[in-house]
Amino acid sequence: MTNLETPDIKNIENGDFRYLLRGQLKSLKDNLQFRKRVVCDPLCKTDTVEIERYPSSAEVIIDGRKMINFASNDYLGLTSHPLITEALKEGIKLYGAGTGASALVTGHTTAHAKLEEYLKELTGKEKVLLLNSGFAANQALIKAHLSLGANLILDRLVHASMQQALFNGKNFYRYEHNNLKKAERLLQKYENTSIFTEGVFSMDGDSPDLQQLVSLVRKYHSYLVLDDAHGFGACGISGQGTPAKQGVSFSDIDIYMATLSKACGLCGAFIAADGDFIDYLVNTSKEYIYSTSAPAYIAHGLLTSLKIINGEEGNALRKHLNELTDYFRKEARNLPGNVILLPSSTSIQPLIIGDNKRLMEISVFLKSKGILCGAIRPPTVPAGTARLRITITAAHDRNDITRLLQTLYDAFNSIT
Numbered sequence: 001m002t003n004l005e006t007p008d009i010k011n012i013e014n015g016d017f018r019y020l021l022r023g024q025l026k027s028l029k030d031n032l033q034f035r036k037r038v039v040c041d042p043l044c045k046t047d048t049v050e051i052e053r054y055p056s057s058a059e060v061i062i063d064g065r066k067m068i069n070f071a072s073n074d075y076l077g078l079t080s081h082p083l084i085t086e087a088l089k090e091g092i093k094l095y096g097a098g099t100g101a102s103a104l105v106t107g108h109t110t111a112h113a114k115l116e117e118y119l120k121e122l123t124g125k126e127k128v129l130l131l132n133s134g135f136a137a138n139q140a141l142i143k144a145h146l147s148l149g150a151n152l153i154l155d156r157l158v159h160a161s162m163q164q165a166l167f168n169g170k171n172f173y174r175y176e177h178n179n180l181k182k183a184e185r186l187l188q189k190y191e192n193t194s195i196f197t198e199g200v201f202s203m204d205g206d207s208p209d210l211q212q213l214v215s216l217v218r219k220y221h222s223y224l225v226l227d228d229a230h231g232f233g234a235c236g237i238s239g240q241g242t243p244a245k246q247g248v249s250f251s252d253i254d255i256y257m258a259t260l261s262k263a264c265g266l267c268g269a270f271i272a273a274d275g276d277f278i279d280y281l282v283n284t285s286k287e288y289i290y291s292t293s294a295p296a297y298i299a300h301g302l303l304t305s306l307k308i309i310n311g312e313e314g315n316a317l318r319k320h321l322n323e324l325t326d327y328f329r330k331e332a333r334n335l336p337g338n339v340i341l342l343p344s345s346t347s348i349q350p351l352i353i354g355d356n357k358r359l360m361e362i363s364v365f366l367k368s369k370g371i372l373c374g375a376i377r378p379p380t381v382p383a384g385t386a387r388l389r390i391t392i393t394a395a396h397d398r399n400d401i402t403r404l405l406q407t408l409y410d411a412f413n414s415i416t
């Protein structure tokens, strides 16, 4: 009897898609690019919150080992905030578990409407739309522009969620990272353009000069789309993100998009724009129309998260985060071993190692000493720029940073 469920892998021939599949996996492994998941649970940090302890992203447990986590995007440490956890419980009491339908059917609750209203007030935009993820929001944004026949001009390093959607179209042009002179050349060459860039670049931690970009956009009657996934909540007055940090008003950013999954500590994303653009998305975006809306309790919890972010406590968390980042940068300049610290003033602090093999050896060493950092390799970053992506969060303390620096010192000294 032949077993249809477990084909004889050895006998798969060229021409069968599984032959190609095995070849691709082998080549990923050969290039040290093969990815695997690990089970990683947050731990209760012992010296924080007195009232009730919640697991913090600053310390995690992997394979039974405790590690300090420098790989998360929980910039303000809000994933462990007791008030947000309470709000989530309250949200379940008010709205139940799931929404059971997409937003255009019966999945748009009072909690979703209130959250959109809050973000509308905050950004001063005509309308705000919630999406289930930043990935979905960027797909929707790019596809809308392509379907409207715009010429898209993008920073070469924009997030994969934008790059991915581009391949449905032809009219897109990319400029060298943060090089606004190159962007201007494209603006001179094409009409009916939209510029796509990020507030804080996820793998480099740097930012474009937004004041300069805004004047370019006005000069050429272009349209500016900003993905502020790593800026919103984490920087700027009241956590209003990169525009606020650089003294640019939301009214100068035509479309402002941010995730609610990073500094906000939960999940989802929003797009703030003029009313017509949001109406167009509601009516045409497949990501919006054909996906069940996120549970209402998430929206309810996000309202609490945003109030913390925009208030006094948010200011204190950002101040603490900036102090830790400054301390790290000051000390990291003295690290041995030919590594390059990128010029980032945000809590994303990449150290360029270059070679995949050396990066992986360093990463294994750090893990063995209880330090977890992102080990980012091509194709996520350009070839030859494999890096440690260190993210500092407000859930860390000074001792955590001292331990990180000491361990990096040992790693770079012993692995050359």
Ligand SMILES: *Cc1c(COP(=O)(O)O)cnc(C)c1O
Binding pocket: 132, 133, 134, 135, 136, 138, 159, 161, 198, 202, 227, 229, 230, 259, 260, 261, 267, 268, 269
């Ligand atoms: C994380 C990220 C996204 C995707 O957001 P999710 O909510 O995680 O899907 C989009 N853009 C940038 C720049 C990001 O870093």
